[in-house]
Amino acid sequence: MANSPLLSRPGAVAGAGIDAGTAAHYGELNKEQRALSNGAAVADMSHFEVVTLAGEDRLTWLNTLSSQALTGLRPGQSTQTLLLTVQGRIEFDIRVLADTDKLWLLVEPGQAEPLAAFLNRMRFMLRVEITDVSERFAILGACAAQPSLEKYPVWVDPWPGVTEGGYAYSAPEHPGAERPWFEYIVPADELETAVGQTPLAGMLAVEALRIAAWRPRFGFDTDEKTIPQELDLLRTAVHLDKGCYKGQETVARVHNIGRPPRRLVFLQLDGSMHTLPALGSEVRIGEKSVGTLTSVASHFEAGPIGLALIKRNIDPDTDVEVVDGDEHYAAKQETIVSPDAGQTAGRFTGFLRTPH
Numbered sequence: 001m002a003n004s005p006l007l008s009r010p011g012a013v014a015g016a017g018i019d020a021g022t023a024a025h026y027g028e029l030n031k032e033q034r035a036l037s038n039g040a041a042v043a044d045m046s047h048f049e050v051v052t053l054a055g056e057d058r059l060t061w062l063n064t065l066s067s068q069a070l071t072g073l074r075p076g077q078s079t080q081t082l083l084l085t086v087q088g089r090i091e092f093d094i095r096v097l098a099d100t101d102k103l104w105l106l107v108e109p110g111q112a113e114p115l116a117a118f119l120n121r122m123r124f125m126l127r128v129e130i131t132d133v134s135e136r137f138a139i140l141g142a143c144a145a146q147p148s149l150e151k152y153p154v155w156v157d158p159w160p161g162v163t164e165g166g167y168a169y170s171a172p173e174h175p176g177a178e179r180p181w182f183e184y185i186v187p188a189d190e191l192e193t194a195v196g197q198t199p200l201a202g203m204l205a206v207e208a209l210r211i212a213a214w215r216p217r218f219g220f221d222t223d224e225k226t227i228p229q230e231l232d233l234l235r236t237a238v239h240l241d242k243g244c245y246k247g248q249e250t251v252a253r254v255h256n257i258g259r260p261p262r263r264l265v266f267l268q269l270d271g272s273m274h275t276l277p278a279l280g281s282e283v284r285i286g287e288k289s290v291g292t293l294t295s296v297a298s299h300f301e302a303g304p305i306g307l308a309l310i311k312r313n314i315d316p317d318t319d320v321e322v323v324d325g326d327e328h329y330a331a332k333q334e335t336i337v338s339p340d341a342g343q344t345a346g347r348f349t350g351f352l353r354t355p356h
Helices: 029-037 058-065 112-121 188-195 203-212 248-257
Strands: 023-025 042-044 049-054 078-084 090-098 102-107 129-132 137-142 154-156 182-187 262-269 282-285 288-299 303-311 320-324 327-335
Touching: 023 203, 029 203, 042 188, 042 203, 049 058, 049 112, 058 102, 078 154, 078 248, 090 112, 090 154, 102 112, 102 182, 112 129, 137 188, 182 188, 203 288, 203 303, 262 288, 262 320, 288 320, 303 320, 303 327
Parallel strands: none
Antiparallel strands: 042 137, 049 102, 049 129, 078 090, 090 102, 137 182, 154 182, 262 303, 262 327, 282 288, 282 320, 288 303, 320 327
16 A cells, blocks of 8 residues: 555654554654553554445345344444354454445455455345445544544444453453544545644554553464454454354354364563564473464553463463574463363353443
8 A cells, every 4th residue: 555644744653564554653652652542642544454345235244254243233333243264263354334324344454355355256146335445545543532533434442342142251350441442434535634633653552552452453363273262352253142154163163162272362571671572483481382472562551562372271370481583581471361261061151241
């Protein structure tokens, strides 16, 4: 994509990799995080992509393809859904916003074209229209509702609530409750005007707050083998009482009688290193590799933090190391997905479900 016009703002330093095209930061990383966290700044996420789904059959049709129950979605309501393989592995992670005449589908950079192609292959004779509108719309992220942006459609993150039909694999006390999240869908040619004089935060701030909220990100905390249970995504993206979608049998089997092979954990990294390990670094106990660092950031209050996918049966009380070449970063685990996740058949679980 073309570079965001907001990269011309004073102090802007361009991001790299998947977040190229927008600012990594604007020169004041901690100040930006604090302002974003307090709702006093917005983040330029114009490199994220947008697909629209119109037509009379849009809700019922997408409902048959994806993991979330969508038929009752009303204009202005937000949710999250997944498209899975037959083996239950995550192919697409979609943020869904219902509008009066369409669904807005928000996805990671580079995902709109393959998503639109997949949906078009599955359309058959149904009354749906699939359009990649990524060039025409941009995303602005915020930790609080923005009155200056209220005229634009806004996706509200259901995380970390447990939506109807969902299930939590982590404790009721969740740090994500401290990070409400809003994504405004703004016409690309109105982006600079929409921001106006509102302070900006870069993607490094977005990522630090996301990681602290234990919120998994597609393409970072997922790989070609990831299933929803490993990331606690049954909270917001899966309706367990809904069937008839690809991957549903695997989701139900692992949840009811099996266990996910890996689990997402939060890592508090040793702050004395003054550097951050690279994404993909090994997580070890002694000489034994037990997982992979999937996200990492420097948080304005907590210091260096990360998310990692590790083997399910690793003791949550065991300290680990993150190894990046010759550098070894001591780290403490915090449980996101319990080692006991799964095998719920016959267990009383009602206390874990809450309306959202």
